[in-house]
Amino acid sequence: MKQMKERPPVEAVRSSAEFRGWYWPVVELHRFCDRLGIPKAGRKADLRSRVERALDGDLSKPRPSRARNSDFDWSKEALEPHTILTQEVSFGPNFRRFFKENIGKRFVCHSDFMEWVRSNPGKTLQDAIDVWELMEKRKDDPDFRREIAACNNFLQYLRDFRDANPTLSHSDSKKCWSIKSRLPAHNGTVIYENSDLSFL
Numbered sequence: 001m002k003q004m005k006e007r008p009p010v011e012a013v014r015s016s017a018e019f020r021g022w023y024w025p026v027v028e029l030h031r032f033c034d035r036l037g038i039p040k041a042g043r044k045a046d047l048r049s050r051v052e053r054a055l056d057g058d059l060s061k062p063r064p065s066r067a068r069n070s071d072f073d074w075s076k077e078a079l080e081p082h083t084i085l086t087q088e089v090s091f092g093p094n095f096r097r098f099f100k101e102n103i104g105k106r107f108v109c110h111s112d113f114m115e116w117v118r119s120n121p122g123k124t125l126q127d128a129i130d131v132w133e134l135m136e137k138r139k140d141d142p143d144f145r146r147e148i149a150a151c152n153n154f155l156q157y158l159r160d161f162r163d164a165n166p167t168l169s170h171s172d173s174k175k176c177w178s179i180k181s182r183l184p185a186h187n188g189t190v191i192y193e194n195s196d197l198s199f200l
Helices: 024-036 042-053 093-103 111-119 125-140 153-164 168-181 195-200
Strands: none
Touching: 024 042, 042 153, 093 125, 111 125, 153 168
């Protein structure tokens, strides 16, 4: 297999156009933020957008994606079933502790559940518990497939790989991802292609 150009180091990227041509893991995006002196908080899509703007010379502080309408501190407040969900909900340790106490060790904060929580301010944590249980019951349906958040390129690639190659192993899919994710990627998105099997 001929030598392919691999993702450059963070320090070598000087323009947003070059930046957009590669997939960047979160740890690398944080390195960009450190280098450019911009905030590291937010979702991966927020980080990519912020880095692009900074590389273009826009070092202004990012505007909040939504107006803050609650002073409720999700990291410190005591959570109860009647606690109302707000737009600023955080899925940190305090949130997860509440659900493990009320659901048990089987609780996992899946992306589709988090998306429901974000989309339902005004509902209660008890509503969220009920929805989580309903989502879990869907696993009994042999045709059920959990949604993958648009920002989770890694899981989407692995699913697409397994769909196309059901006889190959999880290790095979991860090996192909490891190589493909360091190669040029249009708009930073790694897409599975059958030619990726050449990496094995």
